[in-house]
Amino acid sequence: MKITINNKTYNIKKELTILEACKLSGIKIPTLCYHPDLIPEGRCGICAVLVNGKFMTSCNNKIKDGMNIVTTSKEILEYRKSIIQLIGCNFEKEEEFRKWLQLENLPDVKELKFKPQKSEKIDNSCHDIVMDFEKCIQCGRCIQKCRNLQTVNAISYSKRANATRVGKALDKKLAYTDCVGCGQCTLVCPTGAIREKENIEDIKKILKDKSKYVVVQTAPSVRVSLGEEFGMPAGTIVTRKMVSALRKIGFKKVFDTDFGADLTIIEEATELVERLKKKKNLPLITSCCPAWVNFAETFYPEFIKNLSSCKSPHQMLGAIIKNYFAKEEKIDPKNIVVVSIMPCTAKKYESCRKEMEVNNNKDVDYVLTIREFAKLIKNFNIDFVNLKEEKFDNPLGESSGAGAIFAASGGVMESAIRTAHFLLTNKELKNIEFVEARGSSGIKSTKVKIGNTVLRLGIIHTLKNARTILEELKVHKNKYDFIEIMACPSGCIGGGGQPKTTTGETIKKRIAAIYKHEKTLKFRQSHNNPQIQKLYKEFLGSPASKISHKLLHTSYSDKSKCSIKHG
Amino acid sequence: MQILTKNNFNSWKIAQNLTPKNIIKKVSDSGLRGRGGANFLTGKKWELSYPAQYLIVNSDESEPGRFKDKFILEKNPELVIEGIAIAMRATNAKTTYIYLREEYKEYKKSLEKIVKKINLNVSVIVGAGSYICGEETAILNSLEGLRPESRKKPPYPSEFGLFGKKTVINNLETIARIPLVFSDSFDKDLLLFSISGDVEKPGVYELKEGIKLFELLSLVGSHDSKAIFFGASGGCIKTDKNISLSYENINKMGGFFETGIIVVDKSKSIPDMCRSIIQFFNEENCGKCVPCREGNFRLLQLFQVILKRRWKKEEFEIIKNLALHIPYGSQCALGESSTLHLQTALKYFKNEFDSLIF
Numbered sequence: 001m002k003i004t005i006n007n008k009t010y011n012i013k014k015e016l017t018i019l020e021a022c023k024l025s026g027i028k029i030p031t032l033c034y035h036p037d038l039i040p041e042g043r044c045g046i047c048a049v050l051v052n053g054k055f056m057t058s059c060n061n062k063i064k065d066g067m068n069i070v071t072t073s074k075e076i077l078e079y080r081k082s083i084i085q086l087i088g089c090n091f092e093k094e095e096e097f098r099k100w101l102q103l104e105n106l107p108d109v110k111e112l113k114f115k116p117q118k119s120e121k122i123d124n125s126c127h128d129i130v131m132d133f134e135k136c137i138q139c140g141r142c143i144q145k146c147r148n149l150q151t152v153n154a155i156s157y158s159k160r161a162n163a164t165r166v167g168k169a170l171d172k173k174l175a176y177t178d179c180v181g182c183g184q185c186t187l188v189c190p191t192g193a194i195r196e197k198e199n200i201e202d203i204k205k206i207l208k209d210k211s212k213y214v215v216v217q218t219a220p221s222v223r224v225s226l227g228e229e230f231g232m233p234a235g236t237i238v239t240r241k242m243v244s245a246l247r248k249i250g251f252k253k254v255f256d257t258d259f260g261a262d263l264t265i266i267e268e269a270t271e272l273v274e275r276l277k278k279k280k281n282l283p284l285i286t287s288c289c290p291a292w293v294n295f296a297e298t299f300y301p302e303f304i305k306n307l308s309s310c311k312s313p314h315q316m317l318g319a320i321i322k323n324y325f326a327k328e329e330k331i332d333p334k335n336i337v338v339v340s341i342m343p344c345t346a347k348k349y350e351s352c353r354k355e356m357e358v359n360n361n362k363d364v365d366y367v368l369t370i371r372e373f374a375k376l377i378k379n380f381n382i383d384f385v386n387l388k389e390e391k392f393d394n395p396l397g398e399s400s401g402a403g404a405i406f407a408a409s410g411g412v413m414e415s416a417i418r419t420a421h422f423l424l425t426n427k428e429l430k431n432i433e434f435v436e437a438r439g440s441s442g443i444k445s446t447k448v449k450i451g452n453t454v455l456r457l458g459i460i461h462t463l464k465n466a467r468t469i470l471e472e473l474k475v476h477k478n479k480y481d482f483i484e485i486m487a488c489p490s491g492c493i494g495g496g497g498q499p500k501t502t503t504g505e506t507i508k509k510r511i512a513a514i515y516k517h518e519k520t521l522k523f524r525q526s527h528n529n530p531q532i533q534k535l536y537k538e539f540l541g542s543p544a545s546k547i548s549h550k551l552l553h554t555s556y557s558d559k560s561k562c563s564i565k566h567g
Numbered sequence: 568m569q570i571l572t573k574n575n576f577n578s579w580k581i582a583q584n585l586t587p588k589n590i591i592k593k594v595s596d597s598g599l600r601g602r603g604g605a606n607f608l609t610g611k612k613w614e615l616s617y618p619a620q621y622l623i624v625n626s627d628e629s630e631p632g633r634f635k636d637k638f639i640l641e642k643n644p645e646l647v648i649e650g651i652a653i654a655m656r657a658t659n660a661k662t663t664y665i666y667l668r669e670e671y672k673e674y675k676k677s678l679e680k681i682v683k684k685i686n687l688n689v690s691v692i693v694g695a696g697s698y699i700c701g702e703e704t705a706i707l708n709s710l711e712g713l714r715p716e717s718r719k720k721p722p723y724p725s726e727f728g729l730f731g732k733k734t735v736i737n738n739l740e741t742i743a744r745i746p747l748v749f750s751d752s753f754d755k756d757l758l759l760f761s762i763s764g765d766v767e768k769p770g771v772y773e774l775k776e777g778i779k780l781f782e783l784l785s786l787v788g789s790h791d792s793k794a795i796f797f798g799a800s801g802g803c804i805k806t807d808k809n810i811s812l813s814y815e816n817i818n819k820m821g822g823f824f825e826t827g828i829i830v831v832d833k834s835k836s837i838p839d840m841c842r843s844i845i846q847f848f849n850e851e852n853c854g855k856c857v858p859c860r861e862g863n864f865r866l867l868q869l870f871q872v873i874l875k876r877r878w879k880k881e882e883f884e885i886i887k888n889l890a891l892h893i894p895y896g897s898q899c900a901l902g903e904s905s906t907l908h909l910q911t912a913l914k915y916f917k918n919e920f921d922s923l924i925f
């Protein structure tokens with residue numbers, strides 16, 4: 001196709017939108033509601049350009065042969081200013097508006113001509129997600145995620161015309177909806193109107209409290225994406241700088257959730273072997289993703305019995321810190337504060353569950369997303385990029401490759417199979433890199449032979465795909481033995497608490513980095529992690545022991561009929 | 568009035584012996600154009616949609632100043648049903664939905680009674696009461712139970728319509744004129760005008776496209792007019808020249824020919840008229856696009872200013888900018904035409920605006 005952009009002719013082979021064609025030709029057009037992973041709906045209007053003399057939004061119109069496109073002119077610039085005015089004046093605080101202009105690389109307008117018109121207050125009703133109506137420009141990105149990716153439909157448009165709001169019909173508070181807290185909406189919100197409930201101030205306060213012993217743990221995927229918050233390319237591994245930053249901030253100990261992941265694998269592989277023996281409650285379905293657990297409790301309570309009773313890795317590690325580490329170090333568990341840095345918003349709610357307490361003491365006291373963590377680092381004026389490199393604290397700092405790959409969808413399955421193989425046959429799996437479990441497809445099914453048993457495995461990410469597979473399971477009850485489900489695309493590596501640089505592209509780079517990193521680790525099976533072995537020997541006894549059950553396992557309940565499900 | 572012809576399903580009897588292709592040819596040859604606003608050739612639309620799954624008869628009729636569908640529903644609903652029967656044969660549509668605006672729900676029963684005579688799958692749906700539902704893609708969403716927002720075109724309903732199937736959408740008057748196409752006295756230029764405002768005899772008139780403005784004004788008893796507005800969305804013109812009212816002419820004058828005509832006399836203020844039209848669009852847009860949703864809201868705020876004081880110069884600049892910019896980034900014809908009234912009023916009645924500026 002031959003098209004003209006700003007008087008230059010281009011020959012373009014592919015079927016592209018005007019915006020994509022311009023980008024390909026090195027011409028920048030400001031956008032706002034557009035997001036590379038979503039369907040362009042043309043809501044904000046800022047990307048309009050002149051096409052054959054007529055204005056047209058460029059993000060949702062395709063190029064046609066012979067098109068004459070003009071992307072800058074006095075008229076276009078005047079038009080853009082009008083649009084920025086219309087959006088900008090709805091910000092409650094002008095400095096927020098300026099920040100947003102900069103963030104989105106939009107042309108500046110000197111003076112806002114109107115006053116904000118929206119009066120609703122912040123909806124603070126949930127533990128994990130906050131909705132701040134003032135900042136919402138109704139771009140609809142969050143709705144697309146909630147509706148198309150997750151099929152949860154907790155948020156949608158309500159009312160019409162100027163009264164149009166993003167929220168819930170009948171103006172329900174978020175806590176009264178089916179929201180599962182996955183936070184995928186927060187990843188794409190251009191203004192931060194829908195965001196995680198922040199705990200940064202709580203952390204700063206507790207760090208100043210001399211009577212508290214504040215420790216921190218970081219999830220497997222934090223180390224591959226945190227760098228993006230400081231301008232590093234996606235996939236840069238910053239484990240040791242991260243540890244060093246946490247020490248600077250003032251945490252007494254820096255532990256690795258990968259250790260918790262190894263523990264989860266031991267317990268879950270044991271559970272799998274048990275269930276296979278008894279042929280009961282199969283398929284076993286993973287439960288380390290709290291948004292998925294919420295989804296099951298709300299939409300598919302009939303599958304609660306299939307969920308693994310294992311707590312998620314950071315909850316396990318929290319319980320171990322407060323009940324084992326505390327004893328070792330002779331600290332009163334009541335004075336220990338555990339903070340988890342997670343790629344996830346749903347973990348905020350998870351850590352507040354009543355079931356996640358041992359002797360009335362929460363396993364984990366606070367959860368920060370990676371975005372909050374980056375803010376905290378900036379708050380402390382730490383020059384992250386030039387930090388020296390430090391190692392995790394021991395014990396509870398050593399981990400195996402199996403723990404590391406928890407970050408990506410398929411990782412839990414791959415790690416569990418490595419250990420289950422050992423449990424069932426007393427031999428190590430030969431081909432430990434279980435390629436069938438990897439890759440970006442949302443529904444993968446495969447088989448693996450362990451001894452004489454063939455296990456049928458399913459690996460699912462996003463809740464839309466979870467819905468598909470569960471509907472299938474309702475009909476074909478005996479199709480799988482073991483299923484891994486993660487709510488976020490590609491698992492935690494695409495989690496709702498990741499940096500906003502998250503797109504299909506950056507996720508791929510992070511995953512590649514994780515698998516590369518895993519190859520370099522000394523131990524690649526959870527059961528070969530010497531510190532895990534020590535923990536069982538000295539404290540837990542054996543997997544699924546009484547004390548394991550008390551500290552490391554949990555239960556779920558049917559929430560389908562509760563008015564507040566996960567608020 | 569041709570539209571009041573008691574046809575007794577005679578054309579339907581003829582059409583039953585014709586192939587769909589031949590019916591479409593007949594409609595094409597007649598030159599009949601759609602009466603929903605866009606003036607699109609009906610035969611052509613049917614041809615593009617063939618074989619269609621659905622026919623939607625659009626009587627959301629929410630354009631201010633338009634009430635001709637109501638007139639037909641009241642006086643000659645049989646002609647509508649006969650038109651549907653012919654259209655279903657011609658387009659291959661298996662199901663028809665007649666979409667009535669909420670205020671017209673009283674006609675549902677009488678329509679359903681006549682439907683029994685043709686033994687076809689025709690349902691009458693009463694809308695939720697919104698102007699945007701009359702837009703041809705928003706009506707699809709509304710019928711599918713989705714939020715009434717316009718959809719991106721292309722794909723057009725003729726390709727990807729109701730529930731993803733090929734769909735024909737016609738205005739109720741268009742459909743009512745289908746049986747008349749089979750008569751020798753059919754006149755493609757006859758349109759139903761809805762006339763209201765400062766006139767002695769408001770009502771529905773069947774007149775020819777191209778009628779002289781002065782003739783129309785004297786017919787309806789208007790003595791002291793200065794402007795006519797073409798509904799809310801078609802803009803306005805001055806009534807000092809005896810132009811002929813045609814799509815082409817009005818287009819040249821910067822407006823859009825809409826048969827719901829509102830006559831305004833010299834006692835009225837044009838900016839006041841504009842304010843009530845802005846109010847209308849501010850309430851009736853679907854809320855999707857920033858320019859349309861936020862722009863009309865800010866325009867209204869600015870027009871409320873003059874109830875208390877005059878405009879500052881820079882306020883008037885913003886008004887002029889918004890009048891120009893709102894259509895640029897809007898996704899549907901509502902937003903695109905929502906400031907036509909202002910653009911034309913600023914052109915023809917500039918003095919009235921100037922007198923409101925400090």
Ligand SMILES: Cc1cc2nc3c(=O)[nH]c(=O)nc-3n(C[C@H](O)[C@H](O)[C@H](O)COP(=O)(O)O)c2cc1C
Pocket residue numbers: 600601602603604605606607609612625626627628629630698699700701702703704736737738739741742899900901
């Ligand atoms: C905002 C808006 C409202 C509309 N409302 C109506 C309506 O109430 N009735 C109607 O027939 N067409 C309405 N239309 C035009 C329809 O989109 C469509 O063009 C028409 O129904 C096609 O019928 P026709 O080909 O018979 O004219 C509206 C268009 C817009 C943009």
Ligand code: SF4
Pocket residue numbers: 135136137138139140141142143166185188189190191192193194
């Ligand atoms: S909350 Fe954010 S993502 Fe959702 S519509 Fe508003 S601005 Fe867009």
Ligand code: SF4
Pocket residue numbers: 699716717851852853854855856857859860897898899900901902903
């Ligand atoms: S132009 Fe207005 S009515 Fe049309 S889609 Fe956009 S907001 Fe809705």
Ligand code: FES
Pocket residue numbers: 030031032033034041042043044045046047048057058059060
């Ligand atoms: S970026 Fe194209 S309309 Fe918003």
